[in-house]
Amino acid sequence: MADRLEQAITRLQRLAEKAESDGTGMDIPDIMQAIVGPDYDDELEKLVSMAMESSEKAMDLEDMARGVMALFDWRNKNA
8 A cells, every 4th residue: 555655646746836836726536636636525525524624723645545545445445
């Protein structure tokens, strides 16, 4: 998982740099794409969105990647 996590963080860093240079934020679908690729559905996107909105503290890129990957893996395991 470490390699998968590192790759996801690298993609998130690129997304964050692009968002910063464009003066925009990172949208949930873009974050999802960077972390798990195109293989996710609307329900998972909603779960991730709710988790991020309910977080009381700002998340760094590693926290985002770990959280999204955990939800993605949990969903696949329990599907």
